[in-house]
Amino acid sequence: MPEIIRTTCPYCGVGCGVIAARLDQSAPWTVKGDPEHPANYGKLCVKGSALAETLDLDGRLLHPLISGNRASWDEALDLVAETFSTAVREHGPDSVAFYVSGQLLTEDYYAANKLMKGFIGSGNIDTNSRLCMSSTVAGHVRAFGSDTVPGCYEDLDLADLVVLVGSNAAWCHPVAFQRTLAAKARRPEMRIVVVDPRRTATAECADLHLAIRPGSDAILFNGLLAHLKGEETQLDVGVPLDQIVQFFSWFADTEKTVTVWSQGINQSSSGTDKVDAIINCHLQTGRIGRPGMGPFSLTGQPNAMGGREVGGLANMLAAHMGFDEASIDRVGRFWNATQMAGKPGLKAVDMFKAVAEGKIKALWIMCTNPAVSMPEADLVKSAIAACPFVVISECEANTDTARLAHVKLPALTWGEKDGTVTNSERRISRQRPFLPAPGEAKGDWWIITQVARRMGFGPAFAWNGPGEIFDEFCRLTAFENASTRDLDLSGLVGADYAAIEPIQWPVRAPGQGTARLFADGRFYHADGKARMLDITPRPPARAADLAFPLILNTGRMRDQWHTMTRTGRAARLAAHAPEPVLLVHPKDALRFRLSDGGLARVSGNRTSVVLRVALDPGQRIGEVFAPIHWNDQTASSAVIGSLIDAATDPHSGQPELKQAPVLVEPLEAAWHGVLLSRNPVDLPRSFYWAKASGAAHSIWRLAGEAGEDWPITAKQWLGTDGEWIEFLDPNRGHYRGARLVEGRLDAVLFVFPWAMDFSPDWVAAAFGRAAIAGDERATLVAGAPPGGDRGRDKTVCACFNVGLSAIRAAIRDHRLSSAAEVGAMLKAGTNCGSCVPEIRAILTEAAPKVA
Template sequence: MQSQLINRQSSVKDQGIVQSTCAYCGVGCGVDITLSQGKASTLKGTPEHPANFGRLCVKGTHLLETIDLTDRLLVPLVNDNEVCWQDAIDTVATKFKGIINEHGPDAVAFYVSGQMLTEDYYVANKLMKGFIGSGNIDTNSRLCMSSAVSAYKRAFGEDIVPCSYTDLENTDLLVLTGSNAAWTHPVLFQRIERAKQINPNFKVVVVDPRVSATAATADLHLPIKPGTDTALFNGLLNYLLEHDGLDNEYIRQSTEGFTNCMSECSAWTLDKVSNFCAIETKILIQFYQCFLASDKVVTMYSMGINQSTSGVDKCQSIINVHLATGKIGKEGCGPFSITGQPNAMGGREVGGLANQLAAHMEIENEQHRDLVQTFWQSPCIAEKQGAKAVDLFDQIHSGKIKAIWIMATNPLVSLPDNAKIIQAMEQCEFVVVSDCVSSNDTLEFADVKLPATPWIEKNGTVTNSERRISRQRNSLMPAGQAKHDWEIISLVAQAMGYKGFDYNHPQQVFTEFASLSGYKNEGDNSRIFDISGLSALTENQYDLMQPVQWPINEKYPLGCKQLFANGEYATSSAKASFIAVTPKLPEQQINDTYPLSLNSGRYRDQWHTMTRTGKAAKLTQHLAKPFLSINPLDAKKANIENGDIVTVRSKVGEIIAPANITDEQTSGQCFMPIHWNKKFASNATISALYQSNVDPISGQPEAKYTGISVEKLSLAQYGDIFVSDEFAVNADYWLKTKTTFGWHYQMAHAEEKTVSQWTALFGLNGEWLSFENGNTKQLICLVNNKLVCAIYLSAERFSEPLWISEYFSKETVSFADIQLLLSGAAPSREQTSRKVCSCFNVSEYQIEQAIEQGCSSVTELGEQLKCGTNCGSCKPELQSIINSFDAEANDIIPIVEVVNG
């Protein structure tokens, strides 16, 4: 066994370029990492990678700022005591075996992640379903795209994304719904913007309840009532029927179930859709006519569609429209689900979801179970679906599941009904967490903590949203005692006595999986997912593998860009299925107690729970707070002013956040980002507000709608603290943000603290200087005449003197500097203005000045200030600032010129 514990890693270069894949969203951008003396020195987009062609968003651009060893888990821990790997592995194996022997295989579970590589995912799935014999392995991808999976399977017979990124560039009409792509998938959005510049007839329609960065740039924005998307697309299908917009030949030859589908859709007249969706009929007609007049249409959708108690039906209503018009299986057409994580698609391929087997096979299909068990030569096979994410933690809460192994994810932040998840984890008999960080909300409950490799140390493959498999090559050797996830899982499997896990390299895992995808893939077992063409790769060939879209087999040796081109599908009849869907409103409705609805989503420069992006100071300069965005009318009713700290309550929990009053929110609706957690804020974990309502088919929780109330929090003292090093926080409200010089804290107390109480927080042996002016106090600490801490206290609200950052970079501060720092008075608006372009550090003030001096386009701003010329993520906001200088622009809904069908 000891020999198996030797680190088996691919060697990495000391010099040169390593081509890898970005660690963030499902776009799957290629990155070139330049190594110098064994260290990653620069990172750029890979020019020839077909996902991004050299483009990177702001998060990808600053990846190398996130790879330091701060807060890394570097050694195995059992009950927070450092142990050797052998002891850690034996502890996990022994405990899992004991629970399985006493309570059965369904008493244990794995909860895995779209952050894992395909090889990691495959080995975890193999161990749980083929050797332990339970379906209890699910993934955080359940929270982002499982509704899309279920709809694709229901319509096509298999989880097949029929589109490619080139379809986005070669369409006539792109419909974006449930997606703020400008912020969540910026590189794709850049490709879309470029396509619009090339093709003046290219139109973009955005369906979104709020004026997002994406909606602000659309040709037509449909601000529908949250949760009413199914009605919108049912109405579209009815409109197309009435205006001779259907492809009746395609319906006859390639589909079934159309009559039943139309029996539901025929009831959705323009007036009914208008009332249900709370949108003007004239805007509906503009959209419907534009769809009718366009030969090629792509509908691109993401979390806003999927994260719903009727998410599968929403996806299905989109698919129905494309099937009925024949706008599928050809260039520039199709229903295109965009995934949120770098390897959400890879998890789907290997059966990472609790209701799947590997290689797109089904647990409830006896032939598939026999096939997989025979291939694995496993002692058993899961015979029924396991517990999906929300149910899995419910079963931990009830005591049915007694041991959980969590890998590369933070469910204490991401799962709904946070209070219940905490209770479940507190009473769980045995918790194992594999992660690359030493602390987060979930690790607090771990009995065993296993150090896993992060992005830059991982070696394997990922699959992006267009079915493209890319190599993620490690640029650095594993730090400390960290191991790859596939390796850790294999060692535990061996310690449990299972054979078939003696892998020495990820290539062995990958080629085994590729072989399984083609194993008896014929006749009744025929599946479109087939990468058997890669099953004979040598280690060298695997290392050199270039990005390729599946299927990859004898029929498609170089991969396949366009699926369903022949009108044949993966169903038993070879026809796609229409499904009649009835629009349903969200289950978590508003009421008199909770009169506002809450939507959630991502910020441009942050990612998931900020484990990575929270380390990069460049990524906190754009939006550094978990604001609750609220309409001015709603704020006025609650007596809330911009910047007030508010308590947000729902039926199941409450959080605290600053209020951001904005016209971009429709009255009655609020928005808040998902990223903040106990590591960065006192109480801003938005999952605490959502109930655990799920789609009955997909099991995906509803995370876009719940009823809330908002109330101003009574606070007596506010403090902005700038300090070189982190410190332990104790306050009624606090927020922590990484800066170029250290950290910026905001702390507020219900009762005023004395100056000595504030200075005692830091234990600094320096010279404290202070100045008091009425209700404000300014304190600074100098060590050898260098600024190491600055505190700005106020009785009203945070002063946010971000301009002081530059003074921390000075080796000594002058007397004039000290006077300025103690006055608390900003030198100029230029130094207090927020950053819009993180790549070139361009502020809103600079942009406004350039506009006043004559810049009237994003291109001209780029030429003068460079903003928007690197990753392009800030372009929508640049355009918004330009629009704000034109009073008329704010009042006009862009109109698409259409031709009546």
């Protein structure tokens, strides 16, 4: 019988509904967008479309481990409970800490928060969401008296002006962005303004792009506020005056205006002020809480909002309550807490500093990878390694962080977990399991509950499933509320958990959600009014100088997610950008002697990384960009967080991840190579390498400064058994070697003396065959297949695996002149649309030739 499970995507905060389906129990699962889910109406980005390709168990943590040795659940849980209890007894409750994640489900988050703040008695639980949206939380609270998102996605359909600030939504929130473009296609008079130092894929689609100087957002919106008040102002944000005048005029004249922001605003040492500078403009004009208008933060993770709701941040209590005396008393009475925390705990950056200083004796990390994602990641990694007791709840066995843990607890992941998440528009959706629990993996809520019981808090953690946790949370939101707090789920108390449909809070009556708030002019400060903050713009914590003359900006690539523990499994998601790159303006490349496709060493004041250079005229001169995804498992030296200083916003504690002064120098390589292997290969870090997934193998791109004896080195890496076929030309610096085991291709290594646009597609196909015939074996080391066609070059459209050469050929041969025509012929750009800006750029490049 066919099986159909409605669940939600585990990636960004758009919160897309997906349908997992299979024809019968012997068939593979497929994933597609849920046409009935109001967050996406069936649309999915390429990451969501590839979810079914990430379900394998390779590399999964399947059993509890203590000091690397397999243990029973009882042994592991007893050790965790005993060690945390001992630390609290001997050093006090603030000697322990939890670091959790926006990838947890709301029920997991609630259980962890209740244990730490209600029963251990410390506020020391913080989340990786601190790194992505805590400045928005602080900005909301200052302006509204509560952490309330006023609007909803429908406002993107209805707006006449959409302003995107510090948001490359085309890549990071593709479904929401495509919804905006669809609205513009229906109403061409609608305008899109993008405020971003980089000319991103999002900016390519804008009517106006303000490539402002990094860190000058508050100056811009202070100037806009002055203009809206009829005051004259002078401002310098690094863009021509006529662009500023145009933007101010459009904003002033357009009632239905939505301002959308993301990490470019939040990830700043003055992020809270930037958020409130934006909100000020909407409060001044009354454009809030009504259809087609309002300030709107797009969250980065699938359940960053859910974490905010249940107190996952160190400075909040559950149900959007703070650490004021009345809230501490209220939550404590509801929980019947034995030792209620009375003050905020350590925020993420301060938490890991306390770990480094030896103040934290026991640390529990859940569902996140701070050894990669934190600023000063090198110091964070050292701090975790030195901590007396580290526990990790994780689905992956060997993340950079998991390798440092004393106890590893195997957790369920997407497709296996059961609970709820809340998206950027306050919409609560169910995440339902369709896969069996692998090995001995358990839900995070269960793991937390078991530890709590062993610590002596059993009656407060007597839940038998996530539905009971959710119901308790709903009751807490309604407890002594009477519409005095924004988060009210009283209409979901006692609901049929299995059947909950997507709904936006507050839910004060069964089945009745709330699309927008504040249209009535009532806010959550004591006097019912909003606050307009007097913002004094502040520059970033560090500027470029002679030693570090370039400013590094960080962010995401189109087809990857966080530290790639999930997206890294899908071969087609690696095809668009298989290596960690450094985007550099051509003039800066000339200035610093960098070549397109060459390697560069990027140095901060503590450490350095090595990245592949890609020229990009969309960069501002003096600024470079690098993605955050690569880690020590996927590259030899590419943890970008190690270059970022831990400067934080004084109100939110959010670190300044978007601004780091760096020195960039060319790295001259004596050799370059491509390695494909069916099995893991442990490569040294003495040279450059970057790893990506293939269909039945992994692919490493390589480069080194010193020569190698390749026949010897190849066998050291790949093994000496089996049949080796080799070609060596020492005079030209060429080596090609293939290893076959029982007639089946196991590995192949190509080495050449210069960087070349080398596609391994033609030889990669051989990994899918059960055996290589005798007459084919020589072609493995021939340097090219018969006919000379090495295969498809760079992938442009990952949804349909369409490469650059195919698009260029179609444009040339059929005289195509629009992205729509390319899509009609090749399907490229017709699914998530993330590649449409790149297709347009290819068309622009080809236009003179077509003419």
